[in-house]
Amino acid sequence: MARSLAILGTFARACLVRDMTFRANFLLECLTSLGWMSMNLAFYLLVFTFTPEIGKGTGWTREPFFAFVATGLIVNSIVQALFMPSAEELTELVRTGGLDAVLVKPLDAQFLLSMHRVDFSALANGIVGIVLLGWAVSRFETPPPPLAWAVYPLVLLCGVAILYALVIMLAAATIHMGRNQSLYDFWFYLTNVSRYPAEIYAGPWGGPLRAACTFVVPILLVVNVPARVLARPLEGEAWWPVFGSVVAAAAALVASRVVFQRSLARYRSASS
């Protein structure tokens, strides 16, 4: 574990040196990332000029909803910074045969392939997310109790773990398909579902979608559970989603490990 952390630190240092070599580009990447996020916030502000809450009686009024959005920003920035750049490279490694060189290294292939690149510019959104969360929570009618703040990082990490597992499973599909641009698009669209409170998925179509995205692909637990821990009283039945998130994260990590190992077993080198 200590060795893995040391190697991860070396990867991160190398990526930071690379980013700092092209400082202007790094700054531009941060700005464009912040621009995208600001545009989404502007859209939500516009929505709240038409309605007091998202969904009748759901309790997702402006400040709780922005706490929800902030949580989404934090989770997604961690995933974008730590895992996505490496997963995106896997397609090229499989196609060109570069994966061979990775497999002969004395390191766990999944660890190496999913964490060797760190995109520090993606953390800009996470920092804004933390500021936004502070702003939103300070305007809550009832501030979250210390217990909620203690549970929040745990369920946040569970959300990150669920997304990591999903990214790894989609990346593993590259080994079978050779090219999987659509699957990465699919990841983007799937995470799009997690950006809104689960209550909006109601009715004859929304109900099954909500159930599928909670129990089959637990994408709705990623942001909803941590945001609820802060926005709603953490008592009685409110603990069930917390336990559910922990179980779903553990199951997702195990599933991703199995899928990745099985995919690697089917890998046939493309190099000469």
Added chain:
Amino acid sequence: MSGTGAGRSGGASAALRAWGTMLAIAIEERLVYRGDFALGTLMRFLPIVTQVFLWTAVFSATSRGDLAGYSRDDIVAYYLLTMVSRAFSSMPGLATGIARSIRDGSIKKFLVQPVDYIAFLLATRVAHKLVYYAVAIVPFAAVFFLCRGFFPPPPNAAGMAAFLVSLLLSFLLGFFMEATLGMLGFWFMEVSSVVFGYMLVQYLLSGHMFPIDMLAEIPTGIPGTSLADLVAWLPFQFTAYGPAAIWLGNIHGAGLARMLLVEAAWVVVMIVACRLAWARGTRRYSAFGG
């Protein structure tokens, strides 16, 4: 004189044949990854699903019957129609592809071959769109059939003609805007951040994210001018909002004629800008590599 005329006619026919060949090659290239292509087409409907649920939730929580003149059904129809607009105007990878060709030197073959680079790109993009429509017609038809209850009655013949014209113009506008952006590669080594910035503005001001009419209440500081009024003069709205609003009957009469004229004017401006960027850029371009 007649010889010159025949020469011109022969030249035009040769150019047309060359363009046809480029189109055929591009279509074959696009069909290589048809499975990935079909899957990608289906995926593009997924964001609409979340938008529909979001706006349904918004309507359920407000006492207003409509938002900026849009009922809940109108909003759903609007988002679906912007998918059609975007199917014409979006040009994925065009600007970055041009910039990459400039950066890695592969563009130099177009400087020595008797092929017009912009015409080649246009043929490739037409091919991409033709293949896309051939593949996408099935999911589009299925989704529109399932959602037919959200749509108002279709426009009359004039409205339909205006809708089709606006779609064709949106294709040309999208193409020449992105191509011009890509040609910035002659001046800057890396344009990806500029392209991303453009995408941001485009996404926000094209009506892809929400109907432009929702900006009508937002003041600009200019007396009597809302943000929606300002956005109406920019080229972005023609790539998503325009065709959708025409189909929904939100724009008609003199307003419709003015919109199409402004759109056509922007197409001309962007064609000139693209040609100018190509002429100036190739003059300062220095190739390297084998």
